[in-house]
Amino acid sequence: MSRRPLTADGAVELAVVERSGFDESRHLGAGLVVDATGAVVRGVGDVGASIYPRSSLKPFQALAVRRAGARFEGEQLVLTLASHAGTPRHQDAVRAMLAAHGNTPDDLGCPPALPLDPTAAHAATAPTRVAMECSGKHAGMLGACRVNGWDPGAYLDPAHPLQRAVVATVEAATAEIVDHIGVDGCGTPVVPVTLHGLARAAAGLVSTDDPDARDLVDAVLAHPWAVDGPGRPNAVTIERLGIVAKLGAEGVMLMGVPGRAGLALKVLDGNLRAATLAALELLATTGLVDPAAARRVVDAVIPPVTGAGRAVGRIRPGAGLR
Template sequence: MTDVLSAAGAVELAVLERSGMIESRHLGVAVVVGPDAASLRELGDVDALIYPRSTLKPVQAITALRLGADLDGEELVLATASHAGTAEHVAVVRRILDRAGLDESALQCPADWPSDRAARTAATAPHPLSMNCSGKHAAFLLACVRNDWPTDSYLELEHPLQQAILASVQEFTGHPVEHSGVDGCGAPVHAVTVRGLATAISRVTGPTDDPDASRLAAAIREHPWAIDGPGRANTVTIEKLGLIAKLGAEGVMVMGAADGTAVALKTLDGSLRAATTVALQLLVEAGAVDADAAAEVIAVTSERVLGGARPVGELRAVV
């Protein structure tokens, strides 16, 4: 099997500086690919295996469309979202379930609290609808209903839905899947290389003959609030820069431009703190994003380094 990411395969991607001294360093791997999936920049061992976590939700959503899930607009974005659990997010998930003729009891994602602060305060208990993957699960169920497949076993790797997703992952990354595990939401997660992940995102966000990929990319750009949440990093990046941005647990991030230039990265320690900053800097250096516009997004999405409530440093990419 291909080697998994190790400390030896990682390089420094970002540092946090406080009062003129570097306090923390984020190590990881990153790759930038062009519209033809050719590598433009490689940092670290980009052919090591990682779990892509939620960054491969776009491929899962495209598979649901191919299988007849009748989704469009906000509903399609929720199928690929790691949403904040706001009332608006939950309402869209309910619409998808209603179309499938199911209710929330069919969801097999775990109960969770909303990550949106106001929604969490208003919640009385954790709930599967509030779990950030509930839109993906609702889309899975709709695809099963449209194909007369069982809905009680939709998360099993041998289920026809999951076998179709496995085939799509191999198609979009360009590599066979050597290992599969279980994601935080309970669905199968397939190990891929960082290079393969960037290739997949380029094929989703750039020029393509795949009508379902085009529909998904257009929906995300039209409804960026749905993929994450108002004021949150992925949503702000999409709104301000027109990129498609998708985070994944354990420090994975992907971004793709309309011309097909894409970046994928994974931090060794699993932290997402520097992920948006590093990904945007790499796209700036690749000529896919305006430097000033990217700096504005970094300024509002990056963690502030404060001392006594005033700025005393910064988190910055060193790529």
């Protein structure tokens, strides 16, 4: 297929940063909502543009892992798609996932990192692979290698059987052909898809009768803390609204309203601070979430604009979402 990146010409105003009654910054981007069949409910900007989903691709990588026979359950299943905060509870779960299939932290292909959680980061003595936010996904991939007798030392190679299974899963979910493969920040292959394709995949994930997808969604709804971290945007969105939310680096957001709809959104400048607000505004304007409930989530997870240590402004939905 012919791909084009999202550009400023294809973007609309998603959010405005207001300081002391004056508009200071603007976030542009594009996004759309599709129904359970994949039909467009509402789109803003160039929804046919291609993006790297980054960590918003993780649910489909997790599906490939589960279908390959590495059948984690509960919070461990959620960790296979998480961008976790590296709290002790997250790290303990990842270690248990590794041990369940005879793997060790040294087998992880993700780079060492400090936890995203400030308390855990302060307590850390050095960056580790287990603390890295993608370690659960990597532990899942290593588990799939052990179950199938695949080379665990080469699981990040795009030609590896596991990565070929991921590509097949993504193609089926998005109804698009994978024609380019890049490298994500954690080292796994990442592929470009259109915003429409990613939204279609999100809708399918939360609307299908496929038992593996249903298990994944049920686990996310039951253990939201594992997706992200207590008090963090994805976890709060899942807890309070009962929808699946999965951020991706560089301003990507995927959301799924179980049985009803999927959403994909990209903030053009790559800043995630507007992603939750813009995504929930899109769902609210299409009647898929209660606007007041969505606003309460936004107020809980997006810090106010501050000056001298006090709130002097806010981030509000942009004109492109009206």
